[in-house]
Amino acid sequence: MMGSIDRAFFTLAVLMGLAGMLLGIQMGMAHDFQLVPVHTHINLVGWVSLALFGIGYRLGFAKSGGLGVLHFWIAAAGAILLPLGIYLATTRQQEAVVIIGSLLTLASMLLFLVNVVRAWSAPAG
Ligand code: HEM
Incomplete structure (x- = not known):
């Protein structure tokens, strides 16, 4: 995992993109747009952000190594829990998961900032 964190991010991104598209198709077929915020966050936090x-x-x-691996797991958990939490908040008024998912997603971006700054003075890897 350590040497291929870019592939891990990209593979999960593609899987999230597929999930977001399937939900989009389902919403369109059902003419039910209640879950648009779930769809947008799967696509933009899952597919777009993880791919970037x-x-x-x-x-x-960004410099990888151990902090890159930590970033991957926090970003992956956030990208899954944030849309799931929006779903639970929208359909069941349960807000705990969306709070956890949003904090993980914020932590993920902060860790990425750390790894971007670490790359300023060190060779990639
Ligand atoms: C098979 C692919 C996709 C399908 C079938 C699909 C379908 C939809 C549908 C039905 C809506 C709701 C439109 C409405 O409320 O009138 C929507 C909204 C949206 N989709 Fe997708 N989508 C797809 C891919 C994507 C991707 C790849 C992204 C981003 C990377 C994306 C981002 C968004 C956003 C941001 C909105 C909200 C737009 C707004 O509220 O103005 N979608 N999509």
């Missing part, structure tokens, strides 16, 4: 993280590590904008 992967590209950032691959191009050397």
